Structures are given as structure tokens and as C-alpha cells.
Amino acid sequence: MIKPRYICLAIASCIIVSLSSCTGGTQTADNTQQPATNQTTAAITHSNHGGKPQININTAILSELDKFEAKLGVPALSNKIQANRPYGSPEDLVTKKVITQEQFDQIKDMVSVQEVELTGEAKDVDYMTKMGLMKGHLFVAQELLDKDQPKQAEPHIGHPVEEIYIDVEEQLNERKVKEFKTTLVSLQDLVKSSPKSTKVKTDFTASVQSVDGAIAALPEAQRSKPSFVLQVINSLLDAANSEYGAAIANGKVAEAIEYQDSRGFVIYADELYKGIATQVSQSNPEAHKAIEASFAELTKVWPSVIPPTQPVKTPNEVTQLVKTIELNSQKVIDKSSTQAQS
Numbered sequence: 405m406i407k408p409r410y411i412c413l414a415i416a417s418c419i420i421v422s423l424s425s426c427t428g429g430t431q432t433a434d435n436t437q438q439p440a441t442n443q444t445t446a447a448i449t450h451s452n453h454g455g456k457p458q459i460n461i462n463t464a465i466l467s468e469l470d471k472f473e474a475k476l477g478v479p480a481l482s483n484k485i486q487a488n489r490p491y492g493s494p495e496d497l498v499t500k501k502v503i504t505q506e507q508f509d510q511i512k513d514m515v516s517v518q519e520v521e522l523t524g525e526a527k528d529v530d531y532m533t534k535m536g537l538m539k540g541h542l543f544v545a546q547e548l549l550d551k552d553q554p555k556q557a558e559p560h561i562g563h564p565v566e567e568i569y570i571d572v573e574e575q576l577n578e579r580k581v582k583e584f585k586t587t588l589v590s591l592q593d594l595v596k597s598s599p600k601s602t603k604v605k606t607d608f609t610a611s612v613q614s615v616d617g618a619i620a621a622l623p624e625a626q627r628s629k630p631s632f633v634l635q636v637i638n639s640l641l642d643a644a645n646s647e648y649g650a651a652i653a654n655g656k657v658a659e660a661i662e663y664q665d666s667r668g669f670v671i672y673a674d675e676l677y678k679g680i681a682t683q684v685s686q687s688n689p690e691a692h693k694a695i696e697a698s699f700a701e702l703t704k705v706w707p708s709v710i711p712p713t714q715p716v717k718t719p720n721e722v723t724q725l726v727k728t729i730e731l732n733s734q735k736v737i738d739k740s741s742t743q744a745q746s
Contacts (some may be wrong), residue, residue: 458516461497465567467537467643470662471514474649474719476507478743479658482650491517527575529632530621533639534572535619536676538564540640540668542612547709548664549608554599559661560668561592564615579621584614630680630687631740634733637673641702645726646671646707649719657711667706674699684736689730698728 410486459468469482481503488500494515498508508515522530541560548557565588569576573585591607599606619627626632644666649661676701677684702725705716717725 408678457520458527459514460516460518460520461485461494462517463519465571467563467567467647467665470650471646472503472511473661475511476503477653477655478503478507489696493517525635528626529639530570531572531575531579531634532627532636533643534568535615536636536640536672537643537669538568538615539612540644540670541568541665541670542608542615542668543671544664544668544709549595549599549604553710554595556660556664557599558592558595560664561588561595561611561666564611565589565592576618576621577703579618581618581621582614584611584618587611587614615720628680629740630683631737633676633680634684634737637676638672638730638733640669640676641726641729643672645719645723650724651654651711652715652719655715656713657715660711663706663711665708667709670702670706674703688736688739691735694709694732696727698725698732701725702729 409653446476446508459471461469466482466486469485472485473479484502485497488496488502491497491500494512495508497515498505500534504513509568541563548554548560565585569585569588576583587607588612589609591604592599594604594607630712646733647662651657651659651666653659657663677695681692681696684695702722705722707716
């Protein structure tokens with residue numbers, strides 16, 4: 405399943421919601437024409453204390469759409485939503501028979517057809533999160549290649565280029581990041597055609613270095629600031645939680661790719677936290693203790709890149725661990741915001 409994202413921002417920031425003008429539609433990532441609507445703008449404040457941003461079913465990547473799949477327990481729903489684009493309204497999910505009215509009633513507060521333009525720190529968090537998603541995908545791809553499983557590795561190499569890169573390409577250009585889509589495509593093609601080639605290792609290293617270079621486009625001071633990093637971590641864990649929920653069905657790991665995606669996202673989120681752990685422990689030792697303990701439990705959920713016969717934890721148990729990290733992260737973020745204002 406081709407998969408960036410779903411972004412749950414643990415911040416209070418203003419974003420601009422912009423609908424396409426009534427004179428024409430907008431082109432989506434999959435080259436379908438989005439229906440035209442009257443143009444409007446509105447300032448919306450997002451925070452973990454309030455509602456989470458809605459998901460635009462016209463433009464969201466499959467990892468974001470997996471939130472619906474996990475919520476409703478409908479296999480392959482993400483692909484079905486994508487295949488039936490464009491949507492003129494959220495209710496089109498029902499009229500196009502993607503889901504039933506009863507199912508729609510369960511997710512209607514999560515659905516939007518609005519195009520969201522992020523600004524300020526929210527935009528930087530979104531950018532860093534998408535780079536983190538790429539890192540997570542490539543991490544599990546490397547593990548699978550090391551286990552001589554190129555067919556399982558290939559989708560995880562494909563995800564960064566097929567959906568995340570196109571979603572963040574505008575930001576890459578704005579930040580003057582050297583184009584690396586070609587590098588990712590070259591690696592994907594090579595793994596498909598010649599997985600035993602010694603060039604795979606060289607191309608893989610180049611791909612990882614390219615993503616690291618894109619991350620370095622953000623100022624180092626920002627990338628090491630706990631309040632910023634914790635927002636990215638929460639976004640990555642939100643994605644991992646959705647992927648894990650979509651992976652588990654009837655008490656078993658039914659979708660290996662989603663299981664592996666969630667593993668990669670959690671491992672990278674844990675790596676990011678380790679980079680700021682000392683700072684957090686000094687500023688808020690209780691929050692640090694709770695976050696560290698939750699990460700220790702969370703990483704046990706994925707004992708290896710190959711899914712276990714039985715899940716280590718249920719989706720609800722994973723959700724609780726993610727919520728604990730999110731709530732304690734918010735304490736650090738709020739404290740940092742208060743100090744900055746004083």
C-alpha cells in the first residue's frame with residue numbers, strides 16, 4: 405500500500421484555510437481535478453488541548469487517511485478514499501459509496517475538503533515531520549534489505565518518493581534544498597530490478613544523506629529546541645498510532661506494511677527524543693520521566709521488523725502510551741511558551 409501523512413500538531417498556531425476559487429479547481433497530487441469552491445480564509449487555532457486538525461480527503465496522503473481506516477476498522481479504506489477523488493464535500497464519501505452513512509457519522513468531525521496552508525512554526529513542524537516520516541520509512545527498508553527481503557523493503561522505499569516528496573516539494577524548493585527525488589527514484593528502481601546489486605548500498609546511503617540534508621535546511625538551534633522537537637515527535641507518534649491501528653485486526657497483525665511503518669516512525673521519534681532528553685530532564689524532570697518510561701514501553705511493541713504472530717500490545721494500549729507522551733510533552737511546550745512570554 406502506497407502511503408505522509410497526517411499531521412497532529414502539538415502547538416497553538418494560526419494557519420490559513422484556503423479554498424480554491426469559484427472560477428476553477430486545483431490540481432491534486434494524483435493529477436485529479438479538485439472541485440472549485442468559493443474562496444474563503446479563516447484563522448484557526450490548533451492545540452493538543454482542543455480539537456485536532458481535520459484531514460483533507462482530496463489531498464491527504466495515505467498515512468493520513470489511515471486514521472479513518474484505523475477508526476472504522478475497514479481494510480484498505482485509505483486506498484478506496486484516494487481512488488474516489490475528488491470530493492466536493494465530506495458527505496461525498498457516502499454518496500460515492502466509499503463508506504456508509506453510519507460509518508461517516510463516526511468520522512465526520514475529522515473530515516474536510518479544505519486546503520490548509522500552514523505558516524510560521526506550524527509549517528516548520530510539518531516540514532520536519534515529513535522528513536521524519538521519510539527517515540522512518542527508509543529505516544525499516546534498510547532493516548528488510550539486511551534480512552534479504554527486497555520485496556518487503558520496496559514499498560517503504562517507494563513511500564517517500566511516491567507520496568511524501570510530492571507533498572513537501574514546494575517547501576523543499578522554498579528552503580533551497582537540492583532536488584533528491586531522482587535519488588529516491590533511482591534507489592526504488594534498483595531495488596525492484598536488481599536487489600542484489602552492490603550499488604543498492606551506495607544509492608541507499610545517498611538517499612539517507614539527501615533526507616538528512618533536507619533536515620539540515622532548518623536552523624540547528626530550532627532542531628535542538630525541545631519545544632519544537634516535541635511537536636515533531638508528537639506528530640510522528642500520531643502517525644505511528646494510526647498505522648498501528650490499521651495494521652491490527654482480530655487480535656493479529658493483518659497488515660505488515662502498516663506495522664513496519666509504525667515501527668519506523670516510533671524508532672525515529674525515540675531517536676529525536678534522546679537528542680533532547682537531557683534538556684527536558686533539567687527543565688521538567690517529571691515530564692521527562694513519564695516520556696522516557698512510555699517510550700521504553702512503546703518500543704517493545706515492535707520486537708523486530710518482521711511482524712510477530714501475535715501483537716505485543718493492542719491498539720488501545722499503544723494509543724494510551726502515545727497520549728502519555730503527548731500530554732507530558734505539552735507540559736514542556738507550555739512551560740517553554742510561558743518562559744518565552746515572560
